Amino acid sequence: MEVTNKYIAIKAQVDGAPHESDFEVKTESICLVVKPGSKDIIIKNLYVSIDPYQLNRMKTISASQKSSEFAVGIAPGEVIDAYGVGKVIASDNPEFEKGDYVVGLISWGDYSISQGMILNKLEPMGFPLSYHVGILGLSGLTAYAGFFEICKPKKGEKVFVSTASGSVGNLVGQYAKQLGCYVVGCAGSPKKVKLLKEKLGFDEAFNYKEETDLNSTLQKYFPDGIDVYFDNVGGEMLEAAVSNMNLHGRVAVCGVISEYTNTEKRAAPDMLNVIYKRITMQGFLAGDYMRLFPEFLSTTIDHIRTGKMHVLEDLSIGLESVPSAFVGLYSGYNVGKKIVKVADE
């Protein structure tokens, strides 16, 4: 049974900020019947994740990309893999059956063909499927592992989160509040700032676009210094955070979005500060913390069910909206986890 699979591809390597015109919708003919012995799984994609880091995979291959299995380059014209939720429509793989929901590595397309790598069966547990792309998926684990394992926070500590209304940042702030920390977030619009303070319970929040001296801004919001900085942006904000950290401060380096489109902005934190204040800056990837997934899931589900955590999703509809959704990440159009709904079940 042949069908047409639509998918999103880049026309050429993307260096600098992405534009919708960098992308195209392509089609290919695929067979929805699996070959015996192939171990193939054919998945109808339902929800796909839109993540800033994908841009780095679209660039001209650099040494840093070559060195990491997490940054495999994306070639022009090719299917782009992405985290998401789908439904199995055919399987030659003993671990998956037709009708199973799956979560993991699928693609920005109507269908994905997988051999089960980085793919798991999904039990929705009564939650919308999209939750499993964001708060109960890799974004959630990134926030949970990054905050609890890398930042090693203690109750009462002062926590700063950048891109605090983003997919990961909003969750870090919410976990930090649950732990009893003082939490300040920064975001890029008055609406987001209001949301952080009024809906998500951040102690303070500010619009970084209205600030001219980030160092002074952080001094104002952290008169007693920062113990933990969850960094999603790099650049000047990282420099200002390091300047305002307390002794034995910890920086979880999760993202560098300010530098993705402009490496000229690269952060040059004061290493003398890093020494005197015994600061630890640690990069991490959620994939290293899969052992925490059960604990993360049960904790987070409990917080959602008891109303202690809020779900911040930003849904676009239809595969064709992937390019605008992706490009919008770099202008801060999304509030919370950016997801594209590709199809109804």
Added chain:
Amino acid sequence: MEVTNKYIAIKAQVDGAPHESDFEVKTESICLVVKPGSKDIIIKNLYVSIDPYQLNRMKTISASQKSSEFAVGIAPGEVIDAYGVGKVIASDNPEFEKGDYVVGLISWGDYSISQGMILNKLEPMGFPLSYHVGILGLSGLTAYAGFFEICKPKKGEKVFVSTASGSVGNLVGQYAKQLGCYVVGCAGSPKKVKLLKEKLGFDEAFNYKEETDLNSTLQKYFPDGIDVYFDNVGGEMLEAAVSNMNLHGRVAVCGVISEYTNTEKRAAPDMLNVIYKRITMQGFLAGDYMRLFPEFLSTTIDHIRTGKMHVLEDLSIGLESVPSAFVGLYSGYNVGKKIVKVADE
């Protein structure tokens, strides 16, 4: 009993690279008899340490200095405290007696008056007193704690050390060789490179002044990547090291000498690399690891006595040589631990 105490002072705050003309020899009259109830200890200084970090204390006070008790500013005309070894000539302090050798915070002068803060009785254990300023003192502990506690090295790992013929770097490299690591050091002259390879047993060493592309240089010396970087310099070398690190690489941030005289050189390591490769960069101060002192001391003494470690000292004679010794640090004139012998016992 009144005597004249000569000491070295700065004439004004020193911003940028230091010059001998920034310093002056001052004199004051002090009484060598302690007042009852004062808890004072009067010390005849014998050997004083010459350390690059002192320059930061001489600068116009910055936020980073204010935030740390380890970077108390040095005022023009005042006595400059420094690590060293001396002999007690009078004491009203029950913990110290006349004739005791002491090690710890004394000063760049003929005599120091202390109340016993950051000062310990010294048992020379048959070693020259100067050893207790360097290899068996704070430089040694810095190397030992920074390497073993911060870098958490394993046998066979690839270790890079900058300022590898300096007071701390040479010891880090020697500890790493003892552990069975592959060790490469960089230094600033052919003579130093030769010393590292031929005397200290480094696997490789290079003169960074002869290299035009540090990234390629490190690629050449570390075809399998760097697991541990012991950073004494910051700047471009730190950037190149991060670019060449392996997954889960560790950077011990011990010093930033390339930036002490020129903050324009501040390192902007690629944070995307830090994320993908899950790199940890951690600042530290030896003072936090005093609990390791007994272990450090017995291990190091054993290595010296069995000939497994070499002592690299660079001694100048006479208090008046302090300014030139200090200024020389920034031109790389010293080989190993720079010490000024102030007086015979």
